[in-house]
Amino acid sequence: MTDRIMVAPSILSADFKKLGEEVASLAPLGADYVHLDVMDGAFVPNITFGAHMVKALRPCTDLVFDAHLMVADPAKWAEDFANAGADIITIHCEADVHAHRTLRLIRSLGKKAGIALNPATHENSVEYLLDEADMVLVMSVNPGFGGQSFIPAVLKKIENIRETIIRRGLDIDVEVDGGVNEKTARLCREAGANVLVAGNAVFKAQDRKQMIGLIRGN
Numbered sequence: 001m002t003d004r005i006m007v008a009p010s011i012l013s014a015d016f017k018k019l020g021e022e023v024a025s026l027a028p029l030g031a032d033y034v035h036l037d038v039m040d041g042a043f044v045p046n047i048t049f050g051a052h053m054v055k056a057l058r059p060c061t062d063l064v065f066d067a068h069l070m071v072a073d074p075a076k077w078a079e080d081f082a083n084a085g086a087d088i089i090t091i092h093c094e095a096d097v098h099a100h101r102t103l104r105l106i107r108s109l110g111k112k113a114g115i116a117l118n119p120a121t122h123e124n125s126v127e128y129l130l131d132e133a134d135m136v137l138v139m140s141v142n143p144g145f146g147g148q149s150f151i152p153a154v155l156k157k158i159e160n161i162r163e164t165i166i167r168r169g170l171d172i173d174v175e176v177d178g179g180v181n182e183k184t185a186r187l188c189r190e191a192g193a194n195v196l197v198a199g200n201a202v203f204k205a206q207d208r209k210q211m212i213g214l215i216r217g218n
């Protein structure tokens with residue numbers, strides 16, 4: 001885990017008609033990762049884009065590509081996203097009855113493996129997956145859409161997960177995704193998160209650079 005707070009703008013809130021430019025703009029604004037929300041219309045009630053889009057965007061930046069797969073049966077797709085240039089591939093524990101095997105698969109492809117939990121999912125669900133994970137993604141909205149309000153009950157979950165990681169001496173990032181803005185970001189950082197996803201807060205901000213700084217806590 002890095003001591004630095006990482007900010008990962010979600011391009012779900014970007015202008016899709018100039019997505020390449022939007023992605024290219026992020027490094028100069030101080031972003032650390034590009035968060036890529038992949039939705040299949042089955043695991044979540046929305047469809048976004050697949051590995052083909054990730055591959056097309058890859059030449060637009062050197063930033064880390066943080067692919068959040070909100071798809072049923074993610075094992076089927078992990079290799080495609082690895083080949084497309086994703087650096088971190090996160091799957092949902094609710095979407096995969098063999099999440100342990102899929103996390104190992106992602107690592108075997110030379111990528112960082114993330115495990116995500118929906119707001120209703122107890123942290124115990126990832127307890128036995130932590131040895132295979134580089135990141136835990138705590139959803140702070142129900143996945144499917146950008147621009148929703150942060151669910152404060154997840155703060156306790158973030159605390160519990162960070163406590164378990166420290167107790168077990170593991171090196172795992174804790175990412176929070178959904179409704180993160182300059183106010184909720186502070187609560188997430190205090191609870192132990194070190195990677196903050198923000199869609200609307202960044203892309204709808206008048207001053208995107210300043211907003212990324214505020215989310216990081218500068």
Ligand code: DX5
Pocket residue numbers: 010012013035037068141142143144145146147148177178179180197198199200201
């Ligand atoms: C929700 C996505 C999020 C979303 C965040 O299903 O996983 O990454 O784009 O958007 P905001 O920050 O607007 O809640």
Ligand code: ZN
Pocket residue numbers: 010035036037068177197
């Ligand atoms: Zn996401």
